[in-house]
Amino acid sequence: MGAFDSFSAFLAMGDHGLYVWSAYAVGAAVIAFNVITPRLHRQRLISDHKRRMRREQR
Amino acid sequence: MWQAFVRWFHKWSSPKWFYTMSQPWSFWLGWAATLIIAAALVWGLMFAPVERLQGNSYRIIFIHVPSAFLSQAIYAAIAVLGLVGLVWKMKLAFFVAKQCIPVGASMALLALVTGAIWGKPTWGTWWEWDARLTSMLVLLLLYFGLWALHNAMERPESGDRAAAILALVGVVNLPIIKFSVEWWNTLHQPATLKFTEAPPMHPSMLIPFLMAIVGFYLASMAWVLMRTRLEILQRERKSRWVEDELNRFAEGQ
Numbered sequence: 001m002g003a004f005d006s007f008s009a010f011l012a013m014g015d016h017g018l019y020v021w022s023a024y025a026v027g028a029a030v031i032a033f034n035v036i037t038p039r040l041h042r043q044r045l046i047s048d049h050k051r052r053m054r055r056e057q058r
Numbered sequence: 059m060w061q062a063f064v065r066w067f068h069k070w071s072s073p074k075w076f077y078t079m080s081q082p083w084s085f086w087l088g089w090a091a092t093l094i095i096a097a098a099l100v101w102g103l104m105f106a107p108v109e110r111l112q113g114n115s116y117r118i119i120f121i122h123v124p125s126a127f128l129s130q131a132i133y134a135a136i137a138v139l140g141l142v143g144l145v146w147k148m149k150l151a152f153f154v155a156k157q158c159i160p161v162g163a164s165m166a167l168l169a170l171v172t173g174a175i176w177g178k179p180t181w182g183t184w185w186e187w188d189a190r191l192t193s194m195l196v197l198l199l200l201y202f203g204l205w206a207l208h209n210a211m212e213r214p215e216s217g218d219r220a221a222a223i224l225a226l227v228g229v230v231n232l233p234i235i236k237f238s239v240e241w242w243n244t245l246h247q248p249a250t251l252k253f254t255e256a257p258p259m260h261p262s263m264l265i266p267f268l269m270a271i272v273g274f275y276l277a278s279m280a281w282v283l284m285r286t287r288l289e290i291l292q293r294e295r296k297s298r299w300v301e302d303e304l305n306r307f308a309e310g311q
Contacts (some may be wrong), residue, residue, distance in 0.1 A: 002104035002105035003104065003105060003106060003107050003108055004104070010103075010104060013113075013114035013115075013117070014108070014113040014114040014115075015113075016113055016114045016115040016179055017114075019115050019118065019175050019176065019178060019179050020103075020114060020115060020117050020118060022175055023118045023121065023122070023171070023172040023175045023176065024099075024103075024118075024121065026168060026171045026172060026175075027121040027125075027168060027172070030125070030164045030165070030167065030168045031277075033160075033164055034160075034161060034164060034277070034281045035281075037160065037285075038281070038284045038285050038288060041285070041288045042288055042307075045288060045291055045292055045295075045304065045307075046304065046307050046308050049295070049301075049304040049305075049307070049308055050308050053305075053308075
């Protein structure tokens with residue numbers, strides 16, 4: 001497949017598998033951070049808003 | 059011409075207009091970024107040929123260089139937005155500038171960590187206090203400083219102004235990062251891409267590399283837009299239209 005003879009050769013990346021895959025794992029974590037934190041912020045805005053609404057009703 | 063520009067500028071400086079217009083932009087930018095980054099990384103990891111000197115470790119370049127580019131481009135954007143906010147008292151510019159910080163910081167962190175991982179097999183060391191690496195660490199610390207300033211202030215408006223001033227002072231670090239590889243002896247190689255020269259890479263590596271850069275740009279824009287939309291809701295929550303929007307969210311949940 002592609003530049004590699006087999007899937008296990010792809011995973012091994014020569015003998016650089018540990019370096020390449022840990023770098024890409026950090027990349028995945030950064031993408032996850034940027035996707036997830038806005039969602040958490042949005043939920044916090046909604047729950048704050050609900051709490052404000054309840055307080056005003058009383 | 060000038061008046062048309064002023065009208066355009068005023069329209070976009072309204073948080074409500076920005077909130078409405080940015081929704082399709084963040085959606086389509088996000089999808090375009092996802093597809094382009096996925097294609098670039100599959101190409102770069104599986105199909106690009108192995109590098110003659112560095113072996114497969116060079117494949118880290120497909121995320122290292124794009125994240126380093128973005129960390130600097132976003133910082134420059136924060137400084138320009140801060141200046142616009144200070145000079146024209148435009149609060150939307152401050153909102154965007156604030157929400158650029160986490161995205162830019164995550165890019166600086168990614169560039170530093172992938173650089174350290176790449177440095178181990180290539181230079182034999184994770185870290186060296188040389189000019190390029192140190193100035194990139196300073197960039198990350200500047201991002202942390204900007205975020206801390208926003209959180210330290212009682213009134214968000216004071217945080218906006220303080221962060222804008224720090225961002226403008228910190229701009230001096232950007233040319234230091236760029237020219238560090240030329241001014242000082244450093245382990246880091248000089249820039250791979252230059253505007254004045256043909257790139258020294260084979261198309262089979264160059265194309266996924268350029269795609270990854272474009273993809274990171276698009277993703278960062280989408281993330282900043284998404285975050286800015288929430289910042290608008292938070293900061294403008296006393297206005298009628300934001301209350302309506304939050305009610306709509308609360309009902310939809």
